[in-house]
Amino acid sequence: VNLAGVLDAQGNAGTGSVSSGNFSIDTKRPEVTVTISDERLSAGETATVTFTFRESVTGFGTEDIQYDTSKGTLGALTAVGTDGKVWTATYTPRPDIESADNTIRVNLAGVQDAQGNAGTGSASSGNFSIDTKRPEVTVTISDNRLTAGETATVTFTFSKSVTGFTKDDIDLTLANGT
Incomplete structure:
Protein backbone atom coordinates (compact mmCIF):
# COMPACT_ATOMS: atom_id res chain seq x y z
CA VAL A 1 0.00 0.00 0.00
CA ASN A 2 1.37 3.45 -0.94
CA LEU A 3 0.64 5.66 2.12
CA ALA A 4 1.30 8.99 0.33
CA GLY A 5 -1.98 10.89 0.22
CA VAL A 6 -3.57 8.83 3.00
CA LEU A 7 -4.71 10.91 6.02
CA ASP A 8 -5.83 9.76 9.43
CA ALA A 9 -8.78 11.37 11.29
CA GLN A 10 -6.49 14.09 12.74
CA GLY A 11 -5.14 15.01 9.29
CA ASN A 12 -1.73 13.33 9.63
CA ALA A 13 -0.43 12.31 6.18
CA GLY A 14 0.97 8.83 5.66
CA THR A 15 4.43 8.28 4.21
CA GLY A 16 6.21 5.41 2.52
CA SER A 17 4.58 2.09 1.70
CA VAL A 18 3.73 -1.18 3.42
CA SER A 19 3.44 -4.65 1.91
CA SER A 20 2.17 -7.98 3.13
CA GLY A 21 4.51 -10.85 3.72
CA ASN A 22 5.29 -13.15 0.82
CA PHE A 23 2.70 -15.82 -0.03
CA SER A 24 2.25 -18.46 -2.69
CA ILE A 25 -0.68 -19.43 -4.86
CA ASP A 26 -1.22 -22.95 -6.13
CA THR A 27 -4.52 -23.67 -7.80
CA LYS A 28 -3.08 -26.08 -10.37
CA ARG A 29 -4.42 -29.60 -10.02
CA PRO A 30 -2.09 -32.62 -9.89
CA GLU A 31 -0.89 -33.91 -13.27
CA THR A 132 2.89 -63.80 -25.27
CA LYS A 133 1.18 -66.38 -27.45
CA ARG A 134 3.73 -68.93 -28.55
CA PRO A 135 3.71 -70.11 -32.17
CA GLU A 136 1.74 -73.23 -33.02
CA VAL A 137 2.13 -75.41 -36.09
CA THR A 138 -0.17 -77.66 -38.10
CA VAL A 139 1.47 -80.36 -40.23
CA THR A 140 -0.34 -81.74 -43.30
CA ILE A 141 0.72 -84.21 -45.98
CA SER A 142 -0.51 -84.16 -49.58
CA ASP A 143 -0.97 -87.96 -49.83
CA ASN A 144 -1.94 -90.14 -46.87
CA ARG A 145 -1.27 -93.46 -48.73
CA LEU A 146 2.13 -93.67 -50.29
CA THR A 147 3.43 -96.63 -52.27
CA ALA A 148 6.95 -97.43 -53.38
CA GLY A 149 8.41 -94.62 -55.50
CA GLU A 150 5.78 -92.02 -54.57
CA THR A 151 6.45 -88.77 -52.79
CA ALA A 152 4.25 -86.36 -50.90
CA THR A 153 4.50 -82.72 -49.93
CA VAL A 154 4.55 -81.99 -46.23
CA THR A 155 3.27 -78.51 -45.31
CA PHE A 156 4.06 -76.80 -42.02
CA THR A 157 1.58 -73.97 -41.30
CA PHE A 158 2.45 -71.79 -38.33
CA SER A 159 -0.07 -69.67 -36.43
CA LYS A 160 2.19 -66.63 -36.94
CA SER A 161 5.41 -65.70 -38.69
CA VAL A 162 8.42 -67.52 -37.27
CA THR A 163 12.16 -67.45 -37.66
CA GLY A 164 14.71 -70.17 -37.06
CA PHE A 165 12.62 -73.08 -38.41
CA THR A 166 14.88 -75.52 -40.31
CA LYS A 167 14.87 -79.13 -41.49
CA ASP A 168 16.73 -80.02 -38.28
CA ASP A 169 13.57 -79.13 -36.30
CA ILE A 170 11.59 -81.92 -37.99
CA ASP A 171 11.41 -85.24 -36.12
CA LEU A 172 11.42 -88.10 -38.68
CA THR A 173 11.75 -91.00 -36.21
CA LEU A 174 8.23 -92.26 -37.03
CA ALA A 175 8.15 -91.15 -40.67
CA ASN A 176 9.64 -94.29 -42.27
CA GLY A 177 11.08 -92.06 -44.98
CA THR A 178 13.17 -88.99 -45.64
Missing part, protein backbone atom coordinates in the same frame (compact mmCIF):
# COMPACT_ATOMS: atom_id res chain seq x y z
CA VAL A 32 0.89 -37.17 -14.06
CA THR A 33 2.88 -38.62 -16.94
CA VAL A 34 2.67 -42.40 -17.34
CA THR A 35 5.49 -44.20 -19.19
CA ILE A 36 6.20 -47.88 -19.81
CA SER A 37 9.75 -49.17 -20.25
CA ASP A 38 8.97 -51.63 -23.07
CA GLU A 39 6.45 -50.97 -25.82
CA ARG A 40 6.54 -54.58 -27.10
CA LEU A 41 6.15 -57.27 -24.48
CA SER A 42 6.62 -60.93 -25.31
CA ALA A 43 6.56 -64.16 -23.32
CA GLY A 44 8.67 -64.00 -20.17
CA GLU A 45 9.11 -60.21 -20.25
CA THR A 46 7.96 -57.54 -17.81
CA ALA A 47 7.96 -53.75 -18.03
CA THR A 48 8.41 -50.98 -15.50
CA VAL A 49 5.56 -48.48 -15.44
CA THR A 50 6.61 -45.06 -14.13
CA PHE A 51 4.13 -42.51 -12.79
CA THR A 52 5.73 -39.05 -12.64
CA PHE A 53 3.70 -36.30 -10.98
CA ARG A 54 4.37 -32.58 -11.51
CA GLU A 55 4.48 -32.10 -7.73
CA SER A 56 4.28 -34.17 -4.54
CA VAL A 57 0.93 -35.92 -4.13
CA THR A 58 -0.99 -37.90 -1.57
CA GLY A 59 -3.78 -40.40 -2.06
CA PHE A 60 -2.20 -42.13 -5.06
CA GLY A 61 -2.65 -45.91 -4.96
CA THR A 62 -3.25 -48.93 -7.16
CA GLU A 63 -6.99 -48.24 -6.97
CA ASP A 64 -6.33 -45.15 -9.13
CA ILE A 65 -4.70 -47.19 -11.92
CA GLN A 66 -6.84 -48.57 -14.73
CA TYR A 67 -5.83 -51.22 -17.26
CA ASP A 68 -7.22 -54.41 -18.78
CA THR A 69 -6.53 -57.00 -16.07
CA SER A 70 -7.37 -59.83 -18.47
CA LYS A 71 -4.16 -58.99 -20.39
CA GLY A 72 -1.72 -58.48 -17.51
CA THR A 73 -1.08 -57.67 -13.87
CA LEU A 74 0.48 -54.69 -12.14
CA GLY A 75 2.63 -55.18 -9.07
CA ALA A 76 2.75 -52.98 -5.99
CA LEU A 77 3.57 -49.29 -6.28
CA THR A 78 7.03 -48.30 -5.11
CA ALA A 79 7.91 -44.71 -4.32
CA VAL A 80 11.09 -43.49 -5.99
CA GLY A 81 12.76 -41.14 -3.52
CA THR A 82 10.95 -39.47 -0.68
CA ASP A 83 9.32 -36.47 -2.38
CA GLY A 84 6.09 -38.26 -3.44
CA LYS A 85 6.48 -37.32 -7.10
CA VAL A 86 7.60 -40.56 -8.79
CA TRP A 87 6.23 -44.07 -8.38
CA THR A 88 6.93 -47.32 -10.25
CA ALA A 89 5.24 -50.70 -10.61
CA THR A 90 6.05 -53.83 -12.61
CA TYR A 91 3.63 -54.85 -15.37
CA THR A 92 3.54 -58.55 -16.24
CA PRO A 93 1.59 -59.66 -19.32
CA ARG A 94 -0.52 -62.81 -19.02
CA PRO A 95 0.34 -65.89 -21.11
CA ASP A 96 -1.32 -66.57 -24.48
CA ILE A 97 -2.21 -62.92 -25.18
CA GLU A 98 -1.97 -61.15 -28.53
CA SER A 99 -3.03 -57.53 -28.25
CA ALA A 100 -1.79 -54.51 -30.19
CA ASP A 101 -3.74 -51.89 -28.22
CA ASN A 102 -2.92 -51.48 -24.53
CA THR A 103 -2.57 -48.52 -22.19
CA ILE A 104 -2.29 -47.89 -18.47
CA ARG A 105 -4.34 -44.96 -17.15
CA VAL A 106 -4.44 -43.03 -13.88
CA ASN A 107 -7.73 -41.69 -12.57
CA LEU A 108 -6.63 -38.46 -10.87
CA ALA A 109 -9.85 -37.92 -8.86
CA GLY A 110 -8.41 -39.47 -5.67
CA VAL A 111 -5.04 -37.71 -5.86
CA GLN A 112 -4.25 -34.42 -4.07
CA ASP A 113 -1.27 -32.11 -3.96
CA ALA A 114 0.14 -30.63 -0.75
CA GLN A 115 -2.18 -27.61 -1.03
CA GLY A 116 -5.26 -29.85 -1.21
CA ASN A 117 -5.93 -29.39 -4.92
CA ALA A 118 -7.72 -32.53 -6.09
CA GLY A 119 -6.88 -34.06 -9.43
CA THR A 120 -9.46 -34.38 -12.20
CA GLY A 121 -9.66 -36.46 -15.34
CA SER A 122 -7.14 -39.11 -16.23
CA ALA A 123 -3.75 -39.53 -17.85
CA SER A 124 -2.69 -42.44 -20.02
CA SER A 125 0.52 -44.15 -21.03
CA GLY A 126 1.42 -44.49 -24.65
CA ASN A 127 0.25 -47.59 -26.45
CA PHE A 128 2.12 -50.86 -26.00
CA SER A 129 1.68 -54.31 -27.55
CA ILE A 130 1.57 -57.72 -25.93
CA ASP A 131 2.42 -60.96 -27.72
Whole structure:
Protein backbone atom coordinates (compact mmCIF):
# COMPACT_ATOMS: atom_id res chain seq x y z
CA VAL A 1 0.00 0.00 0.00
CA ASN A 2 1.37 3.45 -0.94
CA LEU A 3 0.64 5.66 2.12
CA ALA A 4 1.30 8.99 0.33
CA GLY A 5 -1.98 10.89 0.22
CA VAL A 6 -3.57 8.83 3.00
CA LEU A 7 -4.71 10.91 6.02
CA ASP A 8 -5.83 9.76 9.43
CA ALA A 9 -8.78 11.37 11.29
CA GLN A 10 -6.49 14.09 12.74
CA GLY A 11 -5.14 15.01 9.29
CA ASN A 12 -1.73 13.33 9.63
CA ALA A 13 -0.43 12.31 6.18
CA GLY A 14 0.97 8.83 5.66
CA THR A 15 4.43 8.28 4.21
CA GLY A 16 6.21 5.41 2.52
CA SER A 17 4.58 2.09 1.70
CA VAL A 18 3.73 -1.18 3.42
CA SER A 19 3.44 -4.65 1.91
CA SER A 20 2.17 -7.98 3.13
CA GLY A 21 4.51 -10.85 3.72
CA ASN A 22 5.29 -13.15 0.82
CA PHE A 23 2.70 -15.82 -0.03
CA SER A 24 2.25 -18.46 -2.69
CA ILE A 25 -0.68 -19.43 -4.86
CA ASP A 26 -1.22 -22.95 -6.13
CA THR A 27 -4.52 -23.67 -7.80
CA LYS A 28 -3.08 -26.08 -10.37
CA ARG A 29 -4.42 -29.60 -10.02
CA PRO A 30 -2.09 -32.62 -9.89
CA GLU A 31 -0.89 -33.91 -13.27
CA VAL A 32 0.89 -37.17 -14.06
CA THR A 33 2.88 -38.62 -16.94
CA VAL A 34 2.67 -42.40 -17.34
CA THR A 35 5.49 -44.20 -19.19
CA ILE A 36 6.20 -47.88 -19.81
CA SER A 37 9.75 -49.17 -20.25
CA ASP A 38 8.97 -51.63 -23.07
CA GLU A 39 6.45 -50.97 -25.82
CA ARG A 40 6.54 -54.58 -27.10
CA LEU A 41 6.15 -57.27 -24.48
CA SER A 42 6.62 -60.93 -25.31
CA ALA A 43 6.56 -64.16 -23.32
CA GLY A 44 8.67 -64.00 -20.17
CA GLU A 45 9.11 -60.21 -20.25
CA THR A 46 7.96 -57.54 -17.81
CA ALA A 47 7.96 -53.75 -18.03
CA THR A 48 8.41 -50.98 -15.50
CA VAL A 49 5.56 -48.48 -15.44
CA THR A 50 6.61 -45.06 -14.13
CA PHE A 51 4.13 -42.51 -12.79
CA THR A 52 5.73 -39.05 -12.64
CA PHE A 53 3.70 -36.30 -10.98
CA ARG A 54 4.37 -32.58 -11.51
CA GLU A 55 4.48 -32.10 -7.73
CA SER A 56 4.28 -34.17 -4.54
CA VAL A 57 0.93 -35.92 -4.13
CA THR A 58 -0.99 -37.90 -1.57
CA GLY A 59 -3.78 -40.40 -2.06
CA PHE A 60 -2.20 -42.13 -5.06
CA GLY A 61 -2.65 -45.91 -4.96
CA THR A 62 -3.25 -48.93 -7.16
CA GLU A 63 -6.99 -48.24 -6.97
CA ASP A 64 -6.33 -45.15 -9.13
CA ILE A 65 -4.70 -47.19 -11.92
CA GLN A 66 -6.84 -48.57 -14.73
CA TYR A 67 -5.83 -51.22 -17.26
CA ASP A 68 -7.22 -54.41 -18.78
CA THR A 69 -6.53 -57.00 -16.07
CA SER A 70 -7.37 -59.83 -18.47
CA LYS A 71 -4.16 -58.99 -20.39
CA GLY A 72 -1.72 -58.48 -17.51
CA THR A 73 -1.08 -57.67 -13.87
CA LEU A 74 0.48 -54.69 -12.14
CA GLY A 75 2.63 -55.18 -9.07
CA ALA A 76 2.75 -52.98 -5.99
CA LEU A 77 3.57 -49.29 -6.28
CA THR A 78 7.03 -48.30 -5.11
CA ALA A 79 7.91 -44.71 -4.32
CA VAL A 80 11.09 -43.49 -5.99
CA GLY A 81 12.76 -41.14 -3.52
CA THR A 82 10.95 -39.47 -0.68
CA ASP A 83 9.32 -36.47 -2.38
CA GLY A 84 6.09 -38.26 -3.44
CA LYS A 85 6.48 -37.32 -7.10
CA VAL A 86 7.60 -40.56 -8.79
CA TRP A 87 6.23 -44.07 -8.38
CA THR A 88 6.93 -47.32 -10.25
CA ALA A 89 5.24 -50.70 -10.61
CA THR A 90 6.05 -53.83 -12.61
CA TYR A 91 3.63 -54.85 -15.37
CA THR A 92 3.54 -58.55 -16.24
CA PRO A 93 1.59 -59.66 -19.32
CA ARG A 94 -0.52 -62.81 -19.02
CA PRO A 95 0.34 -65.89 -21.11
CA ASP A 96 -1.32 -66.57 -24.48
CA ILE A 97 -2.21 -62.92 -25.18
CA GLU A 98 -1.97 -61.15 -28.53
CA SER A 99 -3.03 -57.53 -28.25
CA ALA A 100 -1.79 -54.51 -30.19
CA ASP A 101 -3.74 -51.89 -28.22
CA ASN A 102 -2.92 -51.48 -24.53
CA THR A 103 -2.57 -48.52 -22.19
CA ILE A 104 -2.29 -47.89 -18.47
CA ARG A 105 -4.34 -44.96 -17.15
CA VAL A 106 -4.44 -43.03 -13.88
CA ASN A 107 -7.73 -41.69 -12.57
CA LEU A 108 -6.63 -38.46 -10.87
CA ALA A 109 -9.85 -37.92 -8.86
CA GLY A 110 -8.41 -39.47 -5.67
CA VAL A 111 -5.04 -37.71 -5.86
CA GLN A 112 -4.25 -34.42 -4.07
CA ASP A 113 -1.27 -32.11 -3.96
CA ALA A 114 0.14 -30.63 -0.75
CA GLN A 115 -2.18 -27.61 -1.03
CA GLY A 116 -5.26 -29.85 -1.21
CA ASN A 117 -5.93 -29.39 -4.92
CA ALA A 118 -7.72 -32.53 -6.09
CA GLY A 119 -6.88 -34.06 -9.43
CA THR A 120 -9.46 -34.38 -12.20
CA GLY A 121 -9.66 -36.46 -15.34
CA SER A 122 -7.14 -39.11 -16.23
CA ALA A 123 -3.75 -39.53 -17.85
CA SER A 124 -2.69 -42.44 -20.02
CA SER A 125 0.52 -44.15 -21.03
CA GLY A 126 1.42 -44.49 -24.65
CA ASN A 127 0.25 -47.59 -26.45
CA PHE A 128 2.12 -50.86 -26.00
CA SER A 129 1.68 -54.31 -27.55
CA ILE A 130 1.57 -57.72 -25.93
CA ASP A 131 2.42 -60.96 -27.72
CA THR A 132 2.89 -63.80 -25.27
CA LYS A 133 1.18 -66.38 -27.45
CA ARG A 134 3.73 -68.93 -28.55
CA PRO A 135 3.71 -70.11 -32.17
CA GLU A 136 1.74 -73.23 -33.02
CA VAL A 137 2.13 -75.41 -36.09
CA THR A 138 -0.17 -77.66 -38.10
CA VAL A 139 1.47 -80.36 -40.23
CA THR A 140 -0.34 -81.74 -43.30
CA ILE A 141 0.72 -84.21 -45.98
CA SER A 142 -0.51 -84.16 -49.58
CA ASP A 143 -0.97 -87.96 -49.83
CA ASN A 144 -1.94 -90.14 -46.87
CA ARG A 145 -1.27 -93.46 -48.73
CA LEU A 146 2.13 -93.67 -50.29
CA THR A 147 3.43 -96.63 -52.27
CA ALA A 148 6.95 -97.43 -53.38
CA GLY A 149 8.41 -94.62 -55.50
CA GLU A 150 5.78 -92.02 -54.57
CA THR A 151 6.45 -88.77 -52.79
CA ALA A 152 4.25 -86.36 -50.90
CA THR A 153 4.50 -82.72 -49.93
CA VAL A 154 4.55 -81.99 -46.23
CA THR A 155 3.27 -78.51 -45.31
CA PHE A 156 4.06 -76.80 -42.02
CA THR A 157 1.58 -73.97 -41.30
CA PHE A 158 2.45 -71.79 -38.33
CA SER A 159 -0.07 -69.67 -36.43
CA LYS A 160 2.19 -66.63 -36.94
CA SER A 161 5.41 -65.70 -38.69
CA VAL A 162 8.42 -67.52 -37.27
CA THR A 163 12.16 -67.45 -37.66
CA GLY A 164 14.71 -70.17 -37.06
CA PHE A 165 12.62 -73.08 -38.41
CA THR A 166 14.88 -75.52 -40.31
CA LYS A 167 14.87 -79.13 -41.49
CA ASP A 168 16.73 -80.02 -38.28
CA ASP A 169 13.57 -79.13 -36.30
CA ILE A 170 11.59 -81.92 -37.99
CA ASP A 171 11.41 -85.24 -36.12
CA LEU A 172 11.42 -88.10 -38.68
CA THR A 173 11.75 -91.00 -36.21
CA LEU A 174 8.23 -92.26 -37.03
CA ALA A 175 8.15 -91.15 -40.67
CA ASN A 176 9.64 -94.29 -42.27
CA GLY A 177 11.08 -92.06 -44.98
CA THR A 178 13.17 -88.99 -45.64
